[in-house]
Amino acid sequence: MRNRIIELIRAVAGGKIEFSVEPVENPAFGHYATNVGMRVAALRAAGKSPSANRTAFEVARELAAKIKASDKEGFFDRVEAAPPGFINFWLSKRAIQESFKKVEESRKSQSANRGMDGTVVIDYSHPNIAKPMSVAHLRSTIIGDALYRIFKFAGWETISDNHLGDWGKQFGVLIAAYKEQLITNNLKLITRKITIEDLLKLYVDYSARMKTDPTLDEQARKETKKLQDGDRENTKIWKEFYEVSLAEFKKIYEILGVTFDYYWGESFYKDMLRGVVEDALKKGVAKESEGAVVIPLEGFETPFVIQKSDEAFLYSTTDLAAIMHRNKKFKPNLVLYVVDNGQSLHFTQLFKAGELLGLTRGEKLVHVKFGLMLGEDMKKLSTRAGKHIVLEAVLDEAVKKAHEVVLSKRPDLSENEREKIAQAVGIAAVKYNDLSQNRQSDIAFHWDKMLNLEGNSAPYLMYTYARFASILREAREERGERKEEREQGIEESLKTESEITLVLKLIQFPDVIQRITEDYFPHHLTDYLFELAKEANSFYHREPVLKAEADVRTARLQLVSRTAAVLKTGLNLLGIEALEKM
């Protein structure tokens, strides 16, 4: 709908003006409003007229009249100027009906034209091998997954890549620690299969001692280098650690319902690293400095190091290789790195270095940064400091709490059903809690908030859906849903205030999706769905559906059906399952 209005305004106001078109809350100002009058006036005044205020209103009146005159299809009931220079639009019933139909149709045509808008590679989750996934990894995983689903839904060719941290110095640390254990004869470790908890313990203990004992650090560096040089023993150890960790991660991804097209971790690029450095030197972009190879960058105090003085490589080298490789393989228009804000310097430098080296063909590289997950004390949850909240424990706790609630609310269901519901609700609550916040702010980890099942939460949306699904189910059972009923208009359900606000909210759905593909903020969708659910519940309490008179009943059933469909689609885009019963 919004796009349609933008087109109409462009047609009468000229193509170059920047203006906004937004749905409005206050019914006194119509359904949609634009500030184009003020923008045009400001442009015309351009420095001279001090009384642009008055002109803006006149401009708006002039444009409003033109738009109304050009509206041959009867899209608007009213188009009116309002001071200081807004134009307000009242949609006609016909326009509302048409947009209402399009909410579903646009989805179908979008998937038919996959790739028309472009190709996007999304890099997210990237946990570090050998550490259990912590709540800190949750944000990248969930935000990335939501973006992946949303871009795909919007019609983009979409590729997800899990850039696992599986190749750096942490492996040097682990291998050194492991070998040390073998020497000191810790039989436990060699007689049974190593677990991810063992790895975490090895890593934490060794790192702690490394701080005070430089010889241990030296040892870790050596092992890193040996691994990168293809040392047989180290590669074998690496492989074992890698597999143990990956299996563990996949378990969590399964619980979360997250999938990846590729698991191209850092190790995937190991054979390209030397080439990257040589190429950078050859192009004169990189140079030697203090024994290391660096790319000096204008405006930065510190250069971008791509090879250490002991000739080992770093994640910067890997990231450059990844830019190159993704470019060749996918020819993307857009690459999103869903990584926490602490890395912002790294990515600014990385993108600059990539540009200097000519590794891209003009695709947009974006650091989709997000705030850190902090402890309740607002301090960083650092693995080394032992403040590691294991993600799996949080998920378990959430499911447990959801189970208590289901048990008290639905004693009529079987235990099997209740468990399934608790699983879905618990996971959904955790995801929603994260996705519903502006990703750029830091968020503090609060158990009670993480496990919130009321108010602005996933269960609220799921409940609303389940309730509407239940109406539809009963409608089918009572009289049988006839196809011709669905084809009828919804005019009969555009009579009361709560019906109209609900429909108007419904038709905003495509605009919300579009916006996220432009600014990469998934919380627009949670906001929208929450508002939609509120309108839906309000409607539910005010207007009977099944008990309404025949015509009204049919129309309202369509409204219910479409609302349920949008809620379900929206929840799915957030990676949340919409249950039919809960």
Added chain:
RNA sequence: GCGCCCGUAGUUCAACGGAUAGAAUGCAUCCCUCCGAAGGAUAAGAUCGAGGUUCAAUUCCUCGCGGGCGCACCA
């Protein structure tokens, strides 16, 4: 010292330069003889400070104050 992010009801969060700053959760009051009360309805409660740009500033700029996170050979 430099860089990135943040500062909005008691608390946790919205507001793409627009009209009366929205929610959720505490708290208070009402609603299950009516399609599911994980719900609905009502009430109280907020923009860190000082300048500036603009017809219009929570939003943009400058300077303070406060919080978080980073600043070549960890990732």
